[in-house]
Amino acid sequence: MSLWSAPAAGGPVDAVVELPGSKSITNRALVLAALAEGRSTITGALRSRDTDLMIGALQALGTRIEPYGDGSDPTALSVVPGPLHGGAVDCGLAGTVMRFVPPIAALAEGNVSFDGDPQARVRPLGVVLDALRDLGAQVVGGALPFTVFGSGSLEGGIVEIDASGSSQFVSGLLLSGCRFRHGVSVRHRGTPVPSMPHIDMTIAMLAAAGVAVSTEHSGNGVDTWRVEPGPVRAVDWMVEPDLSNATPFLAAAAVTAGRVTVPRWPRTTTQAGNAIREILAAMDCRVTWADDALTVEGPERLRGIDVDLRATGELTPTVAALAALAHGPSTLTGIGHLRGHETDRLAALAAEITALGGRAEELDDGLAITPAPLHGGTWHSYADHRMATAGAILGLRVDGLQVEDVETTGKTMPDFPGMWAGMLAGSGAVS
Ligand SMILES: O=C(O)C1=C[C@@H](OP(=O)(O)O)[C@@H](O)[C@H](O)C1
Ligand SMILES: C=C(OP(=O)(O)O)C(=O)O
Numbered sequence: 001m002s003l004w005s006a007p008a009a010g011g012p013v014d015a016v017v018e019l020p021g022s023k024s025i026t027n028r029a030l031v032l033a034a035l036a037e038g039r040s041t042i043t044g045a046l047r048s049r050d051t052d053l054m055i056g057a058l059q060a061l062g063t064r065i066e067p068y069g070d071g072s073d074p075t076a077l078s079v080v081p082g083p084l085h086g087g088a089v090d091c092g093l094a095g096t097v098m099r100f101v102p103p104i105a106a107l108a109e110g111n112v113s114f115d116g117d118p119q120a121r122v123r124p125l126g127v128v129l130d131a132l133r134d135l136g137a138q139v140v141g142g143a144l145p146f147t148v149f150g151s152g153s154l155e156g157g158i159v160e161i162d163a164s165g166s167s168q169f170v171s172g173l174l175l176s177g178c179r180f181r182h183g184v185s186v187r188h189r190g191t192p193v194p195s196m197p198h199i200d201m202t203i204a205m206l207a208a209a210g211v212a213v214s215t216e217h218s219g220n221g222v223d224t225w226r227v228e229p230g231p232v233r234a235v236d237w238m239v240e241p242d243l244s245n246a247t248p249f250l251a252a253a254a255v256t257a258g259r260v261t262v263p264r265w266p267r268t269t270t271q272a273g274n275a276i277r278e279i280l281a282a283m284d285c286r287v288t289w290a291d292d293a294l295t296v297e298g299p300e301r302l303r304g305i306d307v308d309l310r311a312t313g314e315l316t317p318t319v320a321a322l323a324a325l326a327h328g329p330s331t332l333t334g335i336g337h338l339r340g341h342e343t344d345r346l347a348a349l350a351a352e353i354t355a356l357g358g359r360a361e362e363l364d365d366g367l368a369i370t371p372a373p374l375h376g377g378t379w380h381s382y383a384d385h386r387m388a389t390a391g392a393i394l395g396l397r398v399d400g401l402q403v404e405d406v407e408t409t410g411k412t413m414p415d416f417p418g419m420w421a422g423m424l425a426g427s428g429a430v431s
Helices: 023-035 050-060 095-105 118-122 126-134 168-177 194-206 243-256 272-282 309-326 336-340 346-356 385-395 405-412 416-424
Strands: 002-003 013-014 040-043 063-068 076-078 085-090 109-115 138-140 146-150 157-161 186-191 213-217 222-227 237-238 258-262 285-289 291-299 306-308 330-333 360-364 366-370 376-381 402-406
Touching: 002 222, 002 258, 002 285, 013 416, 023 040, 023 050, 023 168, 023 194, 023 237, 050 085, 050 095, 050 405, 076 157, 085 095, 085 376, 095 126, 095 146, 095 168, 126 138, 126 157, 146 237, 157 168, 157 309, 168 186, 168 194, 168 222, 194 213, 194 222, 194 272, 194 309, 243 258, 243 291, 243 309, 243 330, 243 385, 243 416, 272 309, 272 402, 306 309, 309 330, 309 336, 309 346, 309 366, 309 385, 336 346, 346 366, 346 376, 376 385, 385 402, 385 405, 385 416, 405 416
Parallel strands: 013 258, 040 237, 085 109, 157 186, 306 330, 376 402
Antiparallel strands: 002 402, 040 076, 063 076, 109 146, 138 146, 186 222, 213 222, 258 291, 285 291, 330 366, 360 366
């Protein structure tokens, strides 16, 4: 396994960092384009492992996806839907592929087999497959690998699920729901659904494609989303920069009393990563938004934070790294579902911070982190892109930290080590 010497910041980081497109927006745009009435285009698409897996999955089912324009820009895509047929889908470790594509497979004519990375086989998926069975699909298996025996159409209707394990269970059913014969009503019963902004993103993108979703939140643990049957409009999608992937770079400013600017930060967005603004401000960073760019300036002493990350769990590895370098303890809660992410992120963060001499304790639904002097060592990534970027943040302040398998960042970023080096160039970094 490769080891990457995480560069230490010799002084305050001062940089402008351009981020590639959002994974969540790109993969929703691809799905909606594959289900649409005609050709869509996607501009600013993320090209990374997760999005290339989505492209591969949709191509395997009959969608034509190719470069748009003169072909020189891999982030400009043309998507032409075709009749959906059987095929083989590699999900890799992508939650969006394993949860969003099975409902499409149920609409295909033919058998669609799914598999993925070894770690993907233990990610929660049964809820989606059971829901599809309840809606009339024939599915064999309860986790990866499994097969959907598509018959060309799906009855749809009302389905009750427990989506407390992942918002993607809901998003996946809603994205394809209008193509089911009776549409779909997804009723969640259980503890609160995590990552609600991601469901808002699904609803907003469906609306942009002419598909209305009505919602009902009863307040007693029951939420219902309804999509009527009907067509998906073709759209020219413009993808925002990935705000969750921006967070390690903004954290670099926070932990070095530096300054990092991210251009093209949207004024309004459904991306969960937007929450980093409030989190960093609460940790005493100066956060300003001007001329479409977000700038974070780090304080001399970063303040610890007590924060509920249920809606924005994706940010946990970044926030945990910040907390380990702060002054004063932090508690991160509402994130029990992170045990089903790329790895068990609560266990992984607690183990790795502790191994460097820090104090991090797993809670039922989160982490308690008390800053302590950290020493160098190997930071294990567990095939988790956000574990690797959390290690890079710590490495800015901890000499001799080596991140194992930094290549895993390719899940959602094409060249994280290059971008990190670019940020540090001119900031006195030493590796
Ligand atoms: O729909 C999406 O694009 C995502 C939803 C969230 O999943 P969970 O609800 O499983 O946390 C998020 O963490 C993931 O990175 C992307
Ligand atoms: C949880 C994540 O990914 P996935 O889409 O694979 O669930 C993530 O990117 O933090």
